[in-house]
Amino acid sequence: MELDRIDCDILNLLQKDGRLSNKELASAVGLAPSSCLARVQRLRSGGVLRGAHAEVDPAAMGVGLQALIAVQLRQHSRAQVKAFWKHALGLPEVLAVFHVAGTHDFQVHVAVRDAHHLRDLAMDAFTTRSEVAHIQTSLIFEWAKSALMPNYRA
Amino acid sequence: MELDRIDCDILNLLQKDGRLSNKELASAVGLAPSSCLARVQRLRSGGVLRGAHAEVDPAAMGVGLQALIAVQLRQHSRAQVKAFWKHALGLPEVLAVFHVAGTHDFQVHVAVRDAHHLRDLAMDAFTTRSEVAHIQTSLIFEWAKSALMPNYRA
DNA sequence: CATTCCTCCGAATCTTTTTCGTGGAATGAT
DNA sequence: ATCATTCCACGAAAAAGATTCGGAGGAATG
Numbered sequence: 001m002e003l004d005r006i007d008c009d010i011l012n013l014l015q016k017d018g019r020l021s022n023k024e025l026a027s028a029v030g031l032a033p034s035s036c037l038a039r040v041q042r043l044r045s046g047g048v049l050r051g052a053h054a055e056v057d058p059a060a061m062g063v064g065l066q067a068l069i070a071v072q073l074r075q076h077s078r079a080q081v082k083a084f085w086k087h088a089l090g091l092p093e094v095l096a097v098f099h100v101a102g103t104h105d106f107q108v109h110v111a112v113r114d115a116h117h118l119r120d121l122a123m124d125a126f127t128t129r130s131e132v133a134h135i136q137t138s139l140i141f142e143w144a145k146s147a148l149m150p151n152y153r154a
Numbered sequence: 155m156e157l158d159r160i161d162c163d164i165l166n167l168l169q170k171d172g173r174l175s176n177k178e179l180a181s182a183v184g185l186a187p188s189s190c191l192a193r194v195q196r197l198r199s200g201g202v203l204r205g206a207h208a209e210v211d212p213a214a215m216g217v218g219l220q221a222l223i224a225v226q227l228r229q230h231s232r233a234q235v236k237a238f239w240k241h242a243l244g245l246p247e248v249l250a251v252f253h254v255a256g257t258h259d260f261q262v263h264v265a266v267r268d269a270h271h272l273r274d275l276a277m278d279a280f281t282t283r284s285e286v287a288h289i290q291t292s293l294i295f296e297w298a299k300s301a302l303m304p305n306y307r308a
Numbered sequence: 309c310a311t312t313c314c315t316c317c318g319a320a321t322c323t324t325t326t327t328c329g330t331g332g333a334a335t336g337a338t
Numbered sequence: 339a340t341c342a343t344t345c346c347a348c349g350a351a352a353a354a355g356a357t358t359c360g361g362a363g364g365a366a367t368g
Contacts, residue, residue: 001214011210018172018206023355032317037357048214052172052206053301056165060155060202062306068254068261085296092304098263100222102292107222107261109252113306138256144239147207150246152216152267177324189347191326 001046006031008151010039011049016147018052063111066095066140067118069126071106072133080131081105087129093121104136155200160185162305164193165203170301172206217265220249220294221272223280225260226287234285235259241283247275258290 003011009029013020020028026036043049058066073080081099088097088108096109108126112118118137126135157165163183167174174182180190197203212220227234235253242251242262250263262280266272272291280289 003214011208011215014208015210016207018208021355022357033355034318034357034359035316038315046214048211050209050211052208053170054165054168054172054206055204056169056303057202057204058303060157060200060307061165061303063303068252085298089298089300092302094300095303096297096299098222098297099295100292101295102290104292107292111304117306136256138252138254138258138261141253141255142239143250143252144243145250146243146248148246149210149212149215149217149249150265152271153214175324176326186348187325188327188349192346 001043001048003048003151003153007039007043007048008153010036010043011151012148014040014049014052015149018054058111062113064114065118066109066111066143068138068140069106069108069110069122070104070136070138071108071126072103072135073105073131074133075131076105084129084131087125091121091125093117093125109140155197155202157202157305157307161193161197161202162307164190164197165305166302168194168203168206169303172208212265216267218268219272220263220265220297222292222294223260223262223264223276224258224290224292225262225280226257226289227259227285228287229285230259238283238285241279245275245279247271247279263294 006029010025013025013028022037022040023033025040026033029036031039040049071084073084084106085097085099088094088106091110093110093112094108095111098107098109099105100107110118110121112121118139122135122137126132160183164179167179167182176191176194177187179194180187183190185193194203225238227238238260239251239253242248242260245264247264247266248262249265252261252263253259254261264272264275266275276289276291280286
């Protein structure tokens with residue numbers, strides 16, 4: 001799909017604030033609301049704009065600790081990879097799963113109550129899995145997300 | 155801040171779809187729109203609900219490759235950590251930065267055009283930095299985010 | 309030039325958001 | 339037990355916003 005300057009502006013603004021009203025968005029990109037809406041609808045139906053997700057305060061949810069767990073599997077068969085993938089995504093503590101190439105096979109971002117909870121999670125949900133050979137846990141001191149996906153087209 | 159069952163429902167629904175209209179949200183949680191709005195405003199002003207971010211298709215932005223770059227610093231002084239942190243967050247390719255405890259000091263999630271771009275990024279923006287001792291790059295085959303932050307309060 | 313194709317705009321309509329006053333249930337003191 | 343007090347939730351009304359639609363302007367094409 002073809003994206004012009006205004007489409008990119010729209011995408012950037014909505015990445016920063018997904019709840020911008022169409023009217024605000026329109027005036028920010030210099031279009032009439034009706035024209036802006038047409039573009040947003042086009043971006044949505046074209047699969048470029050995929051939806052929005054609210055961000056909540058982890059502390060308010062009782063999350064006191066986050067970690068990255070690097071996981072090595074015993075074998076790299078498709079079945080094992082898929083099994084672990086599904087398992088990890090099913091855990092409530094898991095925020096994100098990365099299947100990677102390198103010394104480890106997965107990096108799993110988890111959010112837990114405290115150190116005790118993390119230990120239990122590591123042992124019960126990772127170490128004991130048959131397809132898991134080895135894990136290495138790194139506590140997260142601080143983390144930040146960039147609001148914007150880079151755009152290499154324009 | 156005190157969160158009851160309905161607040162949690164609201165937070166979960168907005169995490170899954172941050173653009174739910176207040177009316178839809180209200181009917182989903184079994185409240186009148188006016189009551190639902192009051193709760194959402196309370197969650198917002200209380201800092202529990204922090205905003206929403208649209209999700210865009212990386213491929214549509216010309217992102218063909220993502221990677222996790224594990225970074226080790228030479229020293230662990232506060233100044234070096236802060237300097238690297240700021241630097242990394244300023245790069246357009248960087249989607250997220252994790253300051254971690256463990257064998258590495260940072261994990262940086264980057265989105266690039268292709269392998270060539272990744273090599274340039276690694277060399278120009280990481281390896282050549284004076285505070286960086288060593289990096290290790292892992293290509294991301296696939297990744298997934300869970301929509302929900304776990305809630306350990308309710 | 310005439311035609312076609314795009315994209316935008318503004319007005320009208322329809323929906324949603326937001327405000328505000330009322331009433332019921334729970335809490336606590338007398 | 340009774341009376342305040344507080345906390346929510348509700349519904350109606352007013353305000354704001356979303357969406358539709360017909361048509362104008364402008365660039366490319368033949």
